[in-house]
Amino acid sequence: VIPGRDDVGLRSETVRRANLSAIVRELHLRGPLSRSDLVAHTGLTRSAIRALIGELAAGGLISEEAPERLGTPGRPSPVVRPNAEAAVALGLELTVDSIAAALVGFGGAVLESRRIDRPRGHKAVDDVVADLVRLVDGLSEPVDRAIGIGVAVAGVVRRSDGFLSTAPNLGWRDVPLGDRLVAAFGRSVPISVANEADLGALAEHRRGAAVDADDVLFISGEVGVGGGLIVDGRPLTGFAGYGGEVGHMPVNADGRLCACGSTGCWETEVGEDALLRRAGRPVDGGREAVDAVLAAAAAGDPEATAAVGEVGRWLGIGLAGLVNVLDPRLVVMGGHFARLFPLVREPLERELDRRALSAPRSVVRVVPSALGVDAPMCGAAELALEPLLADPASWLAAQAAPVHARLASA
Amino acid sequence: VIPGRDDVGLRSETVRRANLSAIVRELHLRGPLSRSDLVAHTGLTRSAIRALIGELAAGGLISEEAPERLGTPGRPSPVVRPNAEAAVALGLELTVDSIAAALVGFGGAVLESRRIDRPRGHKAVDDVVADLVRLVDGLSEPVDRAIGIGVAVAGVVRRSDGFLSTAPNLGWRDVPLGDRLVAAFGRSVPISVANEADLGALAEHRRGAAVDADDVLFISGEVGVGGGLIVDGRPLTGFAGYGGEVGHMPVNADGRLCACGSTGCWETEVGEDALLRRAGRPVDGGREAVDAVLAAAAAGDPEATAAVGEVGRWLGIGLAGLVNVLDPRLVVMGGHFARLFPLVREPLERELDRRALSAPRSVVRVVPSALGVDAPMCGAAELALEPLLADPASWLAAQAAPVHARLASA
Numbered sequence: 001v002i003p004g005r006d007d008v009g010l011r012s013e014t015v016r017r018a019n020l021s022a023i024v025r026e027l028h029l030r031g032p033l034s035r036s037d038l039v040a041h042t043g044l045t046r047s048a049i050r051a052l053i054g055e056l057a058a059g060g061l062i063s064e065e066a067p068e069r070l071g072t073p074g075r076p077s078p079v080v081r082p083n084a085e086a087a088v089a090l091g092l093e094l095t096v097d098s099i100a101a102a103l104v105g106f107g108g109a110v111l112e113s114r115r116i117d118r119p120r121g122h123k124a125v126d127d128v129v130a131d132l133v134r135l136v137d138g139l140s141e142p143v144d145r146a147i148g149i150g151v152a153v154a155g156v157v158r159r160s161d162g163f164l165s166t167a168p169n170l171g172w173r174d175v176p177l178g179d180r181l182v183a184a185f186g187r188s189v190p191i192s193v194a195n196e197a198d199l200g201a202l203a204e205h206r207r208g209a210a211v212d213a214d215d216v217l218f219i220s221g222e223v224g225v226g227g228g229l230i231v232d233g234r235p236l237t238g239f240a241g242y243g244g245e246v247g248h249m250p251v252n253a254d255g256r257l258c259a260c261g262s263t264g265c266w267e268t269e270v271g272e273d274a275l276l277r278r279a280g281r282p283v284d285g286g287r288e289a290v291d292a293v294l295a296a297a298a299a300g301d302p303e304a305t306a307a308v309g310e311v312g313r314w315l316g317i318g319l320a321g322l323v324n325v326l327d328p329r330l331v332v333m334g335g336h337f338a339r340l341f342p343l344v345r346e347p348l349e350r351e352l353d354r355r356a357l358s359a360p361r362s363v364v365r366v367v368p369s370a371l372g373v374d375a376p377m378c379g380a381a382e383l384a385l386e387p388l389l390a391d392p393a394s395w396l397a398a399q400a401a402p403v404h405a406r407l408a409s410a
Numbered sequence: 411v412i413p414g415r416d417d418v419g420l421r422s423e424t425v426r427r428a429n430l431s432a433i434v435r436e437l438h439l440r441g442p443l444s445r446s447d448l449v450a451h452t453g454l455t456r457s458a459i460r461a462l463i464g465e466l467a468a469g470g471l472i473s474e475e476a477p478e479r480l481g482t483p484g485r486p487s488p489v490v491r492p493n494a495e496a497a498v499a500l501g502l503e504l505t506v507d508s509i510a511a512a513l514v515g516f517g518g519a520v521l522e523s524r525r526i527d528r529p530r531g532h533k534a535v536d537d538v539v540a541d542l543v544r545l546v547d548g549l550s551e552p553v554d555r556a557i558g559i560g561v562a563v564a565g566v567v568r569r570s571d572g573f574l575s576t577a578p579n580l581g582w583r584d585v586p587l588g589d590r591l592v593a594a595f596g597r598s599v600p601i602s603v604a605n606e607a608d609l610g611a612l613a614e615h616r617r618g619a620a621v622d623a624d625d626v627l628f629i630s631g632e633v634g635v636g637g638g639l640i641v642d643g644r645p646l647t648g649f650a651g652y653g654g655e656v657g658h659m660p661v662n663a664d665g666r667l668c669a670c671g672s673t674g675c676w677e678t679e680v681g682e683d684a685l686l687r688r689a690g691r692p693v694d695g696g697r698e699a700v701d702a703v704l705a706a707a708a709a710g711d712p713e714a715t716a717a718v719g720e721v722g723r724w725l726g727i728g729l730a731g732l733v734n735v736l737d738p739r740l741v742v743m744g745g746h747f748a749r750l751f752p753l754v755r756e757p758l759e760r761e762l763d764r765r766a767l768s769a770p771r772s773v774v775r776v777v778p779s780a781l782g783v784d785a786p787m788c789g790a791a792e793l794a795l796e797p798l799l800a801d802p803a804s805w806l807a808a809q810a811a812p813v814h815a816r817l818a819s820a
Contacts, residue, residue, distance in 0.1 A: 156769045165769035215649035227735065231646055238641075238737020239625035242770040249731035250765055252663055253724075262730070262765040314663075320672070321659035325637065325735070327648020355660055355672040359566045359575035360652040 017393045019044055020052055024392040027062060027082045028107055028385070029206060034067065034077035053080055059396040060086045061106060082107030087388050087395065090139075090146040090189075091381030092132060093196060093374075094153045096120055096169045096223045097286050099128065100374070101135050103146070104381035106388065108207055112139055113374065120223070120284055123170050125177070129184050136185075144188045147395070148384030151181060152196040152376035154224055159241040162193030168259035169224040192383050196220060198237060198244055199379025200334045200369070201228025206382055208370035213330040217322055218369075219246060220376070221337035224259070225267035229326065247271070251318050269314035272336060278307035290336055297343055312344030316351025319366070323352065327360040334369040334376075341368040427803045429454055430462055434802040437472060437492045438517055438795070439616060444477065444487035463490055469806040471496045471516060492517030497798050497805065500549075500556040500599075501791030502542060503606060504563045506530055506579045506633045507696045509538065510784070511545050513556070514791035516798065518617055522549055523784065530633070530694055533580050535587070539594050546595075554598045557805070558794030561591060562606040562786035564634055569651040572603030578669035579634040602793050606630060608647060608654055609789025610744045610779070611638025616792055618780035623740040627732055628779075629656060630786070631747035634669070635677035639736065657681070661728050679724035682746060688717035700746055707753055722754030726761025729776070733762065737770040744779040744786075751778040 022042045027033060033041070038049050056062045063083055067076035084105025093100040097120050102113035114135060118128070136143060143149070155167025162178020181191050201210075201218035210216040216230040225247030229236040237243050247267035248260050255264025268274060272290050273283040279293045280303055296304035319331060333341045345366075352361060369375055388395050432452045437443060443451070448459050466472045473493055477486035494515025503510040507530050512523035524545060528538070546553060553559070565577025572588020588603050595601060611620075611628035620626040626640040635657030639646040647653050657677035658670050665674025678684060682700050683693040689703045690713055706714035729741060743751045755776075762771060779785055798805050 156767055158769070166767060213649075229735075231641060231648075232644075234642075236641055236646070236736075238770065239623075239739040240737055240769065240773045242767070242773070243735060243737035245734040245767055245770070248734040248765075248767055249659070250661055250727050251731075253661060253727055260767060317660050317663055321661075321731075322735070324655040324658040325639075325653060325732070326646075327650055327653035329649040355658075357566055357576060357652070357655055357658055357670060359568070359650065360648065360655070363650045363652070 017391060019048060020055065020392045021390055023049070023052055023056065024061070025389045027080060028389055031107060032079050032081040034079050036077040038080065055396060056392065059399050061392065061395070084109040084111065087147050087385070088141065088145060089381045089384035090136065090143065090149045091377045091379070091384060092136070092149065092151045093377040093380060094128060094132065094151065095196065096154055099132055099135055100377045101132070101139060102374070102377050102381055103139060103141055104378065104385070106385065110378070113377070114138065117287070120286060123172070125172060125175055125180060129180050133184050143185055146189050146384070147388055149181070149185060149189055149191045150199070150380030150382070150384035151191065151193040152199040152380040153177065153193060154196050154222065154226065156242050156245065157193050157195050159194060159237070162191065164193070165242070166260070190387070194380070194383055195226060195228070195244060196376035197226030197228040197334070198235060199228070199383060200375035201230055201332070201379070202235060202382050203371055203375045203379035204332045204334070204369060205230050207378065208375060209332045209367050210330050215327070215329040216332060217326060217328040217330070218332045218334055219337055220335040221270065221272070221333070221340065222335045223272045225271050246318070246322060249318060249321065251314065251321070266314070266318040270311050270318065275307055275311050278310050279304050287336070294339060294343060308340070308343045309347050311340070312347035313351050315344055316348040317355060319348065320352050320355030323356045323360050323364050328364055331364060331366040332369050333366065335373060338369040338372055427801060429458060430465070430802045431800055433459070433462055433466065434471070435799045437490060438799055441517060442489050442491040444489050446487040448490065465806060466802065469809050471802065471805070494519040494521060497557050497795070498551065498555060499791045499794035500546065500553065500559045501787045501789070501794060502546070502559060502561045503787040503790060504538060504542065504561065505606065506564055509542055509545055510787045511542070511549060512784070512787050512791055513549060513551055514788065514795070516795065520788070523787070524548065527697070530696055533582070535582060535585055535590060539590050543594050553595055556599050556794070557798055559591070559595060559599050559601045560609070560790030560792070560794035561601065561603040562609040562790040563587065563603060564606050564632065564636065566652050566655060567603050567605050569604060569647065572601065574603070575652070576670070600797070604790070604793055605636060605638070605654060606786035607636030607638040607744070608645060609638070609793060610785035611640050611789070612645060612792055613781055613785045613789035614742045614744070614779060615640050617788065618785060619742045619777050620740050625737070625739040626742060627736060627738040627740070628742045628744055629747055630745040631680065631682070631743070631750070632745045633682045635681050656728070656732060659728060659731065661724070661731070676724070676728040680721050680728065685717055685721050688720050689714050697746070704749060704753060718750070718753045719757050721750070722757035723761050725754055726758040727765060729758065730762050730765030733766045733770050733774050738774055741774060741776040742779050743776065745783060748779040748782055
């Protein structure tokens, strides 16, 4: 935040834009706030808040409501409320066995969401993209109502253009996914593609289990295992945006062949297939088969119990390494790990106790995801809303421009 | 940098302090610069630079020299030079088999340095501290000439007070090392303690192999194996400062017992003892024994060659996991890994090719340390100089204060 120093004459366009962004971000992350809260959270002066709120209200992004009388002394402060319908983003998710879509409004409200399962064998890129388009067409709002489309995918993605280097469990390699999606959805709405676990971490940090932590490791378990890192409140994506691939840490150098081509990666010991294999069931059974093993383990079936316990032990082994390297405050277990967590907690924590160094071990907690399987989709919508949060002034200017000018600039 | 806006009347003490810091940091990291360079690097106005340089010169921290005539048009710009003797820091290092000390001046010049080997068996904390004091007493400057003491130690350290949680290869656990050092060196000079690999990373990033990279993984190999991470130009130390313990990633879950109490940690496969054991030599032989294995391997001895190759293979296995998780631009091999690097490069890179995902693999380079075994000691001095860089205004004020006032506030 750059203080709005009307008093000393410094009031450049840069300052206005930064201050609008600070206000819009606070409202998006915290929900309705009084003007006094905004003063407290942004450090801006009361008069700067008043002027900027006026701009945002005129543009329709927020509404001001008369305050309720709270019995506190002094003049009550009006409540500023984000208008979810004013700016809506489309969050998409593309996993090995399902696709999903959600409309999320400014302020974070999920206005509508859908998920459909897809057979794991059927993975041609064109077919998956066509299914995504059909799913989105079924939503109540047309695509071009969205200010942006965010896409979460279970693969290694270049952020700049959505080029997918590899998605081992989809069997994809070197797919220009960003371009394909632009071809399918058109150029009128910007599209951003990112790794599903990175976006799951973002969503849990903004609205889920990790809102109070700034050093977070999010682990997403599906067929593959992904990771998303938040360090000091900011996403750690690495030099080229490829970071977080915790599923491909070698933990058992003489272990099984992994879909990535290496052997003994963590996901070969803790992914869905490892659980099914250990329980003596056919792999490739998808979510239902996993649920059947979890139900059997909960009911005391010895083979299922042993399988779950062994996955828990390997979860602890891999997490111990990550805790030693990253010293997180919180580990959030996402995807099917969230459902698995109560059953594996004991062997997982035992292995952490044994293998993590006592200092980082003493500060870390392991918790299940709060957003469940929808975390990456919610994160995708957050990604698509980010340009609005970073520069609401441009959004305001676009609202004010006549429609033909907006189309011409698209 | 906050622009020094004389024109609009904003010239608070906060701005002056931030701008002094920006100038001092540039000079420390880049060495002598012309006023024009300082304008370019800091974004400050020429008049602001002139005034602040005047303050720093009056305090003795920098000197201005007449420029050489370079044949370029226009008035030549005076050269601003950091005065190394004006502010000196003491960097100490405490490893399993040696202790070291260096006096490093503002600007980064190493004015004096000493290292002595210590027998590995002799590890009582009091004895080591006493040896450090003797080493420092042998330097040409008294301790209280230093503006700060930085200490690099091969263990897991809490930054706030230098409490050492564990140093497995020193056999130390729960040692209030910061307090012990304050007792030994007195309170007149501030003492900061940090992990040796974190400080090695800092030094290589500021003055070594990683000056041009902002996403760096520094791996330090001695008896133990440590890591230091730079992410987006900033140190990643984790929630409580315990991060970077890459030596304790489980890479061989059924492997050997580690000094930390776990089994199959990376350091049990790539540390000094692993090399000696694989070469059929007694472990605990220290640097000379390691050098003998390296010399034998270079001369073609089959057992030594096989041992070195196997360490290289395991280095590649562990690095593959770290590359997949962190997506660094550069991996810097420090400690004895720097000497090992030419001999292990081929198996290391081969294993990286096989096990790292192709996207992060394609952007990472692995290089030897430029500062060699002294990297952590140099980093310790950088740590001790940091308060000067962050707030030179306070340093200037202390210089101006009479001596008795300085003593009273110490």
